[in-house]
Amino acid sequence: MSDDTGEGEPESGADGAPEDADARTAALEAITERVLERISPDDVERATMHAAAEELLARATAAATDRCPDADVVQVGSTARDTWISGDRDIDVFVRFPPSLDRETLETYGLEVGHETLPEGHEEYAEHPYVTGEYDGFDVDVVPCFRLEAATDIRSAVDRTPFHNRYLEARLDGETADDVRLAKQFLKAIGAYGSNLRTEGFSGYLTELLVVEYGGFRPLLEAAADWHPPVELDPEDHGRARETSSSRNGADGDYPFDDPLVVIDPTDPERNVAAVCSAANVARFQHYAREVLESPRIDLFEPDEPEPLGPDELAAHLDRRETTPIAIRFDAPALVDDQLYPQLQKSLDGVVSGLDRREFDVLRAETFADASAVLFVELAVAERPAVERHEGPPVHVRGHAEGFHDAYADDETVYGPFIDGDRYVVERGRDFTDAISFLESDRLLDVGLGAHVETALEDEYEVLVGSDVSALLEEFGAALRAYFEPTP
Structure with missing residues (x-):
């Protein structure tokens, strides 16, 4: 048993987890006491x-x-x-x-x-x-x-904040404040804390509301472990959450939220406090809530910044995966994170869509940013044959079918038109037989990029392929370890 477990904590089974529910409860209480000693201001x-x-x-x-x-x-x-x-x-x-x-x-x-x-x-x-x-x-x-x-009279978002403060001050005491601290530390440790558009996680206000709503840190964990999104909470019973069921059953309810977690702002019924919280971070919180309840460990409250990936480790991952990693690298636009990351994500979505439409199968994709920015895609298929199948309408749809047939009837560059099943088909030449050619062409600028990203790419960018992505290690070694050694 390591020093991190602490003396006097319950005995654990062979897998390190306390052997029964009472022991797990005692272990979690002992761990949270130690965490509180460390994170509470003196x-x-x-x-x-x-x-x-x-x-x-x-x-x-x-x-x-x-x-x-x-x-x-x-x-x-x-x-x-x-x-x-x-x-x-x-x-x-x-x-x-x-x-x-x-x-x-x-x-x-x-x-x-x-x-x-x-x-x-x-x-x-x-x-x-x-x-x-x-x-x-x-x-x-x-x-x-x-x-x-009233918060409903706000003229800008910051006008709400004093109302939030007043609402929570009336509902927080010393014990609840400690539970909030634990919840924040836990969310920080699992990488789900922060409402900025880079993290898309749990804000401080949302975390405090959840602790108050469920009556403590442990009850929040127990509830989250069994959440079935969309999760809808309405602390002041404004009725907005209740409208969800009727709206989704086709009734006349006017429910404006379409988020995995909905927490109606107690001070403003028109606002979902959790709107920025991504589905991935809701799922991440559920995963680790289950883990800390089942196997309480102090390391689940400690952020773990990955060590940068080394060249030999990267080479080993590439050999093992037999995929084609590709990085589009360019100077990061001079924007604050809340402007930059939505543009990077939009651009990445556009690149992935453009590759998928051309049948270059994307296994996974991610964005990185520091002084430079990277749209990183990993392809399961990076090359395609010289021809592609292009289906027309069913023959019985006369007007459209005849138009399709006539468009290709005299085209000597295609195979067909011929009939496959009930529709016309041609096999025509591809614009790009490899993904790199597409990404290095002007067609990259047509995929739906963020405005500032498009401007940066028009200026200059480079495409790194295969082992050449090792050029990213100096700037993004930690991000690449997180990519190639993913955890929940």
């Missing part, structure tokens, strides 16, 4: 955060009320609700202006307040600009919003 860290937040709130309040006497300032997010994990260094300061203020003035005041609060800060842009920077070791956002009566 008194010094809490005092440092509170002092920093107090100073920032005072600065922001003074700057805001100088410009608008009716303005106020609130701290939001996990540090405000005491659901933060030790080492997380985020303080979110929201400056609320009365709704009578016009949006242009709000943006102007918001930036001025932000710069007075964070003199060394810089501006970033979401739905409207805000100031972000560093103070006393904490990453700080100073965000302007409108102070509204």
